[in-house]
Amino acid sequence: MPDKIDILLLHTEADNQRLQSGNGWVVDFKSIFEKLLGELLGQKPHILLKSEHDTITAANLEDVHIIIPILSPDFIKSELCVETVKEFISINKENQECRIFKIIKSPLPSMSDLEMLHLFPSFPLYRHDTDLDEFVDYKNFYDPELKNEIWMKFTDLAFEVFENLKCVKGLESSKVKSIISGRSIYLAETAEDLQIQRNILKRELQRHGYTIYPSQALPEESGALKRKVKEEMDKCNVSIHLIGNSYGKAPIGSDKSVVDIQNQIAAEKSSELKDKNLFSRIIWISPWQTTAEDDHRTFIENIKRDLTLSEAEILEIPLEDFKGIIREEFIKVSIDKKVDIVTEKPQALNGNEIIYLIYDQIDAKEVTDIKSALTSEGFEVIIPSFEGDILNQRNRHINNLRTFDSAIIYQGKTNDQWVRMKALDLLKAPGYGRNKGIKNKLVLGQPTLKTDQFYSTNEIDVIKAENQTTGDALKSYFKEKADLLKP
Structure with missing residues (x-):
């Protein structure tokens, strides 16, 4: 094995249950996380899986930069997993940097045996099923309806681990880093x-x-x-x-x-x-x-x-x-x-306002008229990509998040949770490298869309309109926002 292990993924065999993809839960988790972190690092990270039955000595733990325990009721019951975490903390007790990132696979009844983990960041990877009114595990990381919710959680984790790994390994990410790192x-x-x-x-x-x-x-x-x-x-x-x-x-x-x-x-x-x-x-x-x-x-x-x-x-x-x-x-x-850097703001080729029209693939036909209406008003319209694998689609989405001036989320046949996750993507745009404010955020929702304080607090406008009135609703909205939306 290489001298140093970037990340040790610690889990129980019970938590590596087979998913719809045919792979184990932990195996799929590692595959997705490895791709995202690799993009940030510019190289493939060395990630090692360890179940409670795999042996790793204290000497081996000294060669581990970061440990990610996948916590669950089974993990808490596993003396071998708990002891591995305690040993890692003991070895690194003089190190003040965060070296542990907790994945909460399912709600935990108690963490009395791992109380020392309280101070370390947590990343829940389960969801609340509103129909059943209970918390459930993710059964498929590639579920089309949940992929944005899931990938946002993976992205959060990847960024946090990336920042920590840079410090631990002494990496310099840019010229800017060395100049203003003292602030x-x-x-x-x-x-x-x-x-x-x-x-x-x-x-x-x-x-x-x-x-x-x-x-x-x-x-x-x-x-x-x-x-x-x-x-x-x-x-x-x-x-x-x-x-x-x-x-x-x-x-x-x-x-x-x-x-x-x-x-x-x-x-x-x-x-x-x-x-x-x-x-x-x-x-x-x-x-x-x-x-x-x-x-x-x-x-x-x-x-x-x-x-x-x-x-x-x-x-x-x-x-x-x-x-x-x-x-x-x-x-x-x-x-x-x-x-002495001059930041170039992304612009449409014709200099017009850029609107990111966000929709799901199942609504591609329904948004045709909306795209035409926006174009006829003089706006430059950018849209999601549905080609290639999910990582390529996500990369295109992130690039669009850096570029647009205003955004419209079209609900169509998707559920309310999908709309909320897309809205959260807009809010997280600065973390993806966006260097300008968002002029307007609009949701074109179905009449049944449930809205709450989340939308008003985050200054997201919502229009509930039947398909046949969507064009009129947009024209009315543009008229009201004419002082900001000027193509």
């Missing part, structure tokens, strides 16, 4: 309603060489959490706080939420230093607080009041606008000025 940002943990947005922003900042803290999941006990936040924040010269419509959970032993505590510690640090060059705070507050509870409203009022006493910048603007400001402040300025 660290405390990107505060958020309530559940903004976790996706935080991850998107985190990934984009990391891509451009910033070190992001907290580096691990925060402790659950109040005292330990405060100490960890202070320790991590002391390494940074700026903190960014995203405050949505939820107050968030409180740690054990405190009546204040994690979001509140982090902001308080940042305010104290800012007050102590009294110099924005040494430490500054940027706070985004959702301009839509109609559903906020009393404790959350009080928290926001306190922030606004305390801003008169401490240096900070507060922004109550649409989230996309805020991300544009962050992009300008921390990415474009840092790169363009320090590296």
